Amino acid sequence: MARAELDESVPRWDPMEQAEIDARGIATRELNDRLRDLMKAGIEHVVLKNVCGQRYIGTRLYTPEKKKMEIEIFGTPGNDLGAFLYGHNIRVHGNAQDGVGNTMDDGEIVVEGRAGDVLGMSMRGGKIFIRDNVGYRTALHMKEFEDKKPLLVIGGTSQDFLGEYMAGGTVILLGLGDRTHLANHIGTGMHGGAIYLRGAVDPSQVGKEVAISPLSDPDRELLKKHVGEFVSNFPELNLDLSEIMKKEFVRLSPRSKRPYEKLYTY
Amino acid sequence: MPRRRRELYNKEICACSIFGAMNRDGDRFKGQGVIEAIANMHVRGNGLGGGFAAYGIYPHYQDYYAFHVMFTGNSWEAKRCAKQDLEAFLCENFDVVYDEEIPHGDETLVSDPPLVWRYFVLPSKSGEDANRTEEDYVVEKVMWVNTRIENAYVFSSGKNMGAFKGVGYPEEIAEYFMLDREYDAYMWTAHGRFPTNTQAWWGGAHPFGLLDITVVHNGEISSYGTNRWYLEMYGYACTLQTDTEVIAYAADLLMRRQHLPISLVAKILAPPIWNSIDRMNESEKKLLTTLRMVYGPLLMNGPFAVIIGETGRMIGLTDRIRLRPLTAATRGEMFYLSSEEAPIRLISPELDSVWTPNGGEPVVGELKNIRMVKDEVIPLS
Numbered sequence: 001m002a003r004a005e006l007d008e009s010v011p012r013w014d015p016m017e018q019a020e021i022d023a024r025g026i027a028t029r030e031l032n033d034r035l036r037d038l039m040k041a042g043i044e045h046v047v048l049k050n051v052c053g054q055r056y057i058g059t060r061l062y063t064p065e066k067k068k069m070e071i072e073i074f075g076t077p078g079n080d081l082g083a084f085l086y087g088h089n090i091r092v093h094g095n096a097q098d099g100v101g102n103t104m105d106d107g108e109i110v111v112e113g114r115a116g117d118v119l120g121m122s123m124r125g126g127k128i129f130i131r132d133n134v135g136y137r138t139a140l141h142m143k144e145f146e147d148k149k150p151l152l153v154i155g156g157t158s159q160d161f162l163g164e165y166m167a168g169g170t171v172i173l174l175g176l177g178d179r180t181h182l183a184n185h186i187g188t189g190m191h192g193g194a195i196y197l198r199g200a201v202d203p204s205q206v207g208k209e210v211a212i213s214p215l216s217d218p219d220r221e222l223l224k225k226h227v228g229e230f231v232s233n234f235p236e237l238n239l240d241l242s243e244i245m246k247k248e249f250v251r252l253s254p255r256s257k258r259p260y261e262k263l264y265t266y
Numbered sequence: 267m268p269r270r271r272r273e274l275y276n277k278e279i280c281a282c283s284i285f286g287a288m289n290r291d292g293d294r295f296k297g298q299g300v301i302e303a304i305a306n307m308h309v310r311g312n313g314l315g316g317g318f319a320a321y322g323i324y325p326h327y328q329d330y331y332a333f334h335v336m337f338t339g340n341s342w343e344a345k346r347c348a349k350q351d352l353e354a355f356l357c358e359n360f361d362v363v364y365d366e367e368i369p370h371g372d373e374t375l376v377s378d379p380p381l382v383w384r385y386f387v388l389p390s391k392s393g394e395d396a397n398r399t400e401e402d403y404v405v406e407k408v409m410w411v412n413t414r415i416e417n418a419y420v421f422s423s424g425k426n427m428g429a430f431k432g433v434g435y436p437e438e439i440a441e442y443f444m445l446d447r448e449y450d451a452y453m454w455t456a457h458g459r460f461p462t463n464t465q466a467w468w469g470g471a472h473p474f475g476l477l478d479i480t481v482v483h484n485g486e487i488s489s490y491g492t493n494r495w496y497l498e499m500y501g502y503a504c505t506l507q508t509d510t511e512v513i514a515y516a517a518d519l520l521m522r523r524q525h526l527p528i529s530l531v532a533k534i535l536a537p538p539i540w541n542s543i544d545r546m547n548e549s550e551k552k553l554l555t556t557l558r559m560v561y562g563p564l565l566m567n568g569p570f571a572v573i574i575g576e577t578g579r580m581i582g583l584t585d586r587i588r589l590r591p592l593t594a595a596t597r598g599e600m601f602y603l604s605s606e607e608a609p610i611r612l613i614s615p616e617l618d619s620v621w622t623p624n625g626g627e628p629v630v631g632e633l634k635n636i637r638m639v640k641d642e643v644i645p646l647s
Contacts (some may be wrong), residue, residue: 028309053306053608076608095620097606098591116607116622119590136588137620159624160587184542204545 019043023075032060039069051075053097058082058090068107079116083124084108098135101128104150110233114156123169125152129233132156133179137164142193145167153230155237161185163252164207168191172226173245175199175238186210186250189261191204195252196223198244206252209259213251223249272480280409282472282484283307283436283458284592285612286573286603287351288580288631293321294418294450303609304456305437309486310605313415314432315459316439317431319480319575320451320475325462326424330386331404334422334429335411336468339383346380348417355415359407360387370441376434377444380468384428396551399432401477405501408476412505419469419506424478428579431457431471433592452633455575457482470478474514478577481517483510484605485570485590496563510572516564526626528581534561536586536626573603578633588625595620601631 019038023031030052038046039061039231046069051057058071062084070089073081079237080099082090087106095113103122110129113180117135120128125148133156140161142150150169159180163171164187175181175198187195188207202210215223224245285304289295297318304316324332335352337345356362365385371629373379389403393479408420422429436458440446457472464470465484473480487493487509494504494512500523502515513535520531537543543554558565571588575580582603584592595602595610595617602610607620623629 052612053606055309074610078606078608095607097608114620116593118587135591136625159622 008176009125017245019045020047020049022049023052026054026152028054028078032056032058035071036060039063039067042067044073045068045070047072047074049074051077051188053078056083057092058088059084061065061088062086067230077233082107085109087126095132096130099127100130101152104128106148112234117159120150120152120171122170123152125150126152127229128153129230130156131234132153134158137161139163139166139169139171139193139195141165142169142261144193152224153226155230155234157181158183163187163190163193163195165189165191166254169193170222170226171195171225172230173197174227176239176244181205184240189255189259190252190254191257192254195217196249197252198247198249200248200249201250201252209254209256210252211255212255215249219249219251220245273429281310282460283310283605284456284482284484284571284573285605285609286453286455286482286499286575286580286582286602288453288601289599289632290601290631290634291599292322292452293310294452296447296450297440297445297454299613300454300456301437301482303442303604303613304458305435306609306612307376307458307604307606308435308437309447310324310460311435311458312460313434313435313438314461315431315457316434316436317429317457317459317470317471317482318436318440318443318445319422319427319429319455319471319475319482320445320449321427321453321455321478321575321577322451323428323449324386325413327364327386328389328426331360331423331425332428333387333408334368335385335418335420337383337418337466339380339417346418348415349381349383350550351415352411352418354365355407355411356385356387358410359390361383361390362387364482365451366451369448370442371444372442375433375438378468379432379442391580394512405476405518409501409503414502421469421506422480424475424577426481427451427575428476429473432468433466433471453575453580455480455482455580458518459542461508462486463509467507469506470508473575474508477517477522478516478575479514479521481510481514481572481577483513483570483572485572485585486513486568487566488568492563513566513570514633515571516566520561520564521576530557532583532626532628533557535566536583537565538586571605580631582623582629583627584623584625586626588622592623592629593620594623594629602630603629606632631642 040202073092079104083102085104085107090109092111096111096115098116100115101120104126106125108127114129114132115134119134121140123142136159138158153172155176160183186206187210267384327485337348339345368382430441490509497515505510520526560638571584571590593607597614
C-alpha cells in the first residue's frame with residue numbers, strides 16, 4: 001500500500017472543506033502534499049486518521065510568513081516524524097517510530113506512547129515530549145545556538161547512547177514508574193548541553209567526556225518549569241509535579257567543550 | 267572451496283525490511299497479513315529482492331526434507347540441463363517420494379524467473395555415511411549441489427517448511443508464488459531487499475536457509491570474509507554471493523551441531539564490547555571472554571537486525587549496539603517481529619505489548635504445541 005504513486009493528474013482535493021485526512025493507503029509524499037495544501041489554505045488544525053508508517057509527517061511545511069498548524073495523529077506515524085519541523089505542533093495518540101524530530105527547527109511534538117531510535121537527532125530547536133520509553137541514540141548530536149535551545153522530556157527511560165555527540169540543548173529523563181536507567185554509553189562524545197536524569201546513574205554508564213553533578217538552584221528552576229510542561233501535556237496520567245520533583249536528579253554535562261581538541265592535530 | 271571473483275558494486279545506504287509473525291499455539295494461517303505488513307515497508311526496499319519463509323506448510327510430507335531448488339541460467343536449455351544433473355544426483359543419494367514445479371502465477375509479475383522445483387526426499391545413506399546423522403548428510407549434499415552443479419541451488423531444505431524468494435518487491439514475489447492462498451503456516455518471516463554490496467539475483471534474495479533454519483536480515487555483515495573462512499572449515503560453502511548466508515550457516519553450526527542455547531549463540535554473534543565485559547562479575551567475565559576467544563571468527567561485525575526461524579521458534583537479534591531497528595510485539599498467541607511498528611499495527615491494531623529489544627539480546631517466540639493436520643497435537647520436547 002505504501003507504493004509511491006506520484007500521479008499528478010489526480011484532481012487536487014479542496015483543502016477548505018475539511019481538516020481531517022484519512023491516511024489509509026496514502027503514500028508518504030501525497031500525505032505531506034495534502035498537509036502543505038491545508039497549511040497554505042490557512043487551516044490551523046488537522047486530524048490525520050489511520051496513519052500507518054507514512055514518513056516525514058510535518059516536513060516541508062515552511063512558509064516565509066511562518067504559518068503554524070496543529071497536527072493530530074491517530075495510528076502509527078512512520079520514521080522521521082516532524083523532520084525539519086518549522087514551528088508546528090504535532091500530537092500522536094499512540095507510539096512513534098525512529099527518528100522523531102530529526103533536525104527539527106521549532107515547534108512541539110507530543111507522543112502519547114513510546115518512540116524508537118535516534119529521537120531528536122540533530123534537533124536545533126523546539127520541544128519534544130515522549131510519555132514512555134525511547135530507543136537508542138536519543139538526542140544524537142542535538143545542538144543549540146543563541147536563543148534556539150531544543151528541549152526533550154522523556155517520561156520513561158532510554159536505551160544506550162543517550163546524548164551521543166550532544167552539542168547543546170536540554171534532555172530530561174524522568175524514569176517514571178520507578179524505572180531504573182540501564183542505558184550505557186550515555187553522553188559519549190558529548191560537548192555541549194545538559195542531560196538531567198531522575199534517579200541514579202553509575203559513572204560506568206556514562207562516556208568519559210561526561211561529568212555527573214548534583215543540581216544547582218537554577219537547574220532546579222529549569223527542571224520545575226519543563227517537567228511542569230510534561231505534566232500538563234499528559235493530563236491522563238494524573239501526575240503530581242511536586243511528587244516527581246521530590247526524587248533526586250543528577251545533571252550530566254560535558255567536561256570540555258572541545259573533547260577532541262587534542263585528538264585531531266595538524 | 268571454489269571461489270569466484272566478484273564485481274565491486276557502488277555502495278548505497280541500505281534499509282531492508284524484515285517481518286515475522288508466529289502463532290504460538292501452532293494454528294496455521296495464510297500469508298495475506300504478512301504480505302500486507304511487509305508491503306507496508308515498501309519504501310525500505312528497492313525491488314531487487316523479496317522473500318518469505320513459511321513453517322508448517324507441508325503437513326502431508328512432514329517427515330521428508332522439502333528441497334526447494336532453483337535452476338537459473340540464461341536459456342531454457344541451461345535450466346533443463348541443471349535440472350537433469352540435479353535429479354541424477356538426488357536419485358543417487360536420496361529417495362525422492364514426490365516432486366513438482368512450485369506453483370506460480372504469471373511470469374510477467376517478476377523479472378527473469380528461474381525454474382523453481384520442489385522435491386520431498388529421504389536420505390538414502392550407504393557405506394561410510396551410515397554412521398552420520400541425517401542432518402549432516404543432508405547439509406553435505408546441499409553444499410555439494412550448490413558448489414558443483416552449475417545453475418542449480420537448493421535454497422530451502424528443511425522439513426515441513428519452505429522458503430520462497432526472488433528478485434522483485436516482496437509483495438510481487440508473494441503474488442508470483444501465490445503465498446496468500448496456497449499455504450498455511452504457523453510462522454512466516456518476510457524480507458524486502460535493498461542490496462548493498464552485491465548484485466541482485468534470485469538466489470541472493472532472503473531468506474537464506476539450511477535445513478529448517480532460515481534467516482532474513484537487514485544490515486551489512488562487514489566481517490563476512492572472516493566468518494566465511496571460519497565456516498568453510500566446517501564444510502559450509504558460501505555460494506549465494508551475499509553476507510546473510512553466513513548467519514544461516516553459523517546458526518546451523520552453533521544451534522544444531524553444537525547444541526548451544528540461543529542465549530549463548532547471541533553472545534557469540536553479537537558479543538558485548540570489551541569495556542562492558544570489564545564491568546561484569548568474574549564468572550560472566552570468564553564466560554564472555556572464553557566465548558570471544560573460541561568463537562572470535564563468528565562475531566558478526568557491522569550493523570544487523572535478523573529474524574532467525576526454525577521449527578517451533580522465531581528469534582529476533584540485532585547487533586550489540588543496535589545499528590538496525592527491530593520491534594517486537596505480542597497479541598494473545600501471536601508474536602511479531604518487525605523493522606517498524608506500523609506494519610504490526612496494520613495487521614493487529616491492538617497489541618498486548620510492544621517493545622524494542624536491546625542490542626545483542628535475543629527475543630524468542632516459541633511454540634507451545636505444533637498442531638498438525640487432523641487436529642493431532644504433538645508437543646515439542
